[in-house]
Amino acid sequence: MLKNLLKYEFRATARTYGGIYLALLAAAGLIGFSLRGDRVAAQSHVFEIGVTIYSLLVMALVIVTIVTVIQRFTKNLLGREGYLMHTLPVTEAQLVGSKLISSAVWLLASAVVGVVSLVVMFCVGADFTQLDFSNLWDDWAALRTSFEGDLLAILIWTALLCYARMLCTMLCIYAACMVGHLFRAHNGVASVGAFFLMSWGQGRVENLLNAGGFVRILMGSAGDTIVSEAANHSTLIFFAASFAITAVFGAVYFILTCWLMKNKLNLE
Template sequence: MLKKLLKYEFKATARTYGGMYLALLAASVLFGGSVWRWNGTNSDAYSTLVGLMSLVYTAVIIGTVVVTIMTIVQRFYRNLLGREGYLMHTLPVTETQLVTSKLISSTVWSLCSILAACLSFGILAVLMMADMDLLEQLPLMWSSIREIFARYNMEFWGALAFSGVVSFVRMVSAIACIYAACMVGHQFKNHPALAGILSFFVMQYLQGWLEKLLRIGTGVYETAIYSAVGDMGSIEAAVSALGYMESAMVTLGVAAAFGVFWFGLTVWLMRNKLNLE
């Protein structure tokens, strides 16, 4: 039944996200194309066009973030706590399956939003280098890449990859926290949306405070990476000195624990405190 829930969820959200990604890629093409045409000219019209396209592209990037977050909230609240909830909660599925389907869908679309943003940056880079002879530049680029990989040791790349895992777990935990905040806000008859927003910030503050209390905040391992990037000769010393992997593993565990807690709180409130009247 979880597969059917996921199929319905992706089908219901595909149009929103698909249109947003097309707008993002179109904005990157227009912005990059305007910069390419403007290079080598002193036209005030092109200068104005480039400025306008940069504003449009920035607005679309910000809009992508906002729409992604708002869709996560709206799909959960309207589908499970609004009028659609009367139908959803009569299906032969458990509360755990309902929340899981929302969490998986939101996580996938959040990753897609990140990939779409990266792709748009890549399009911009290609268009801005359109006047360069890329065939002549490829050997130099390949040589630079090989030099980078040679100078950075495996410990650094492992730490960088692990940082991505930690970021992913934190993203999933944040989505679960949004759902928990929606459920907490649902308990208030007056101004549930405001209560949910305040609950989210309180929850995030509590999580951050506990992380600082245990000295496992992101600053430790991020400082290691930034120090390594800033001084290539001290990569190994910086990572080893700050105990990156150890602190990152603890950070990962805490982020995962909070994610499980927010998920469990959401399911418990939905099972025992749900009121659709």
């Protein structure tokens, strides 16, 4: 049944994201095309228009992602559509899980499309006959030596942790929507307040454990907490600890959402 729920979710959101993805790639190609040739061409109106369109599309993609996460959850499970969804032979965990998986896939797809758009921009605009790839390799080697540990591993862990934090934020939004649903008169205000309160609480706990913030994750610290002491000995342990803390908060939000949906949901 979860497969059918996911199929329904992707069908309902594919057109929205697909159109923005194609437009973003087209704008990247336009910018790359405007960069070909001499310096004057790079400063042309085509370049300015391309950059403006690309920036607006990136902003639109961020806004659409946030709105879709909230709208698909509230309207589909807490609104009128909820009368149908909650009569299906599925558990609350499957309903919430289908929303989370769908949002996670589109979030990953958005990141991939963003990277691909930059590649398209570079490939269309670059003059490969004048590029010195040996210097690029030397710059990469010099950058690696400036870091303690494996730079590639650090970049991978940073990307994974960033992705995990975004998913945790989605789950926090779901939990906040469920808390706000308890206040029928002012559920919107209550949901926003619950989200900021839970986010603040999570930030406080992470600061106490010295695991929050990408600067400390990348650079480490000389504090006296367990996590920071581990960071002084192993970057991998520090990243793993930060990832585990994020996963625990995500699990708490998921369980809270499912429990409230099962025991406190009122669609009347």
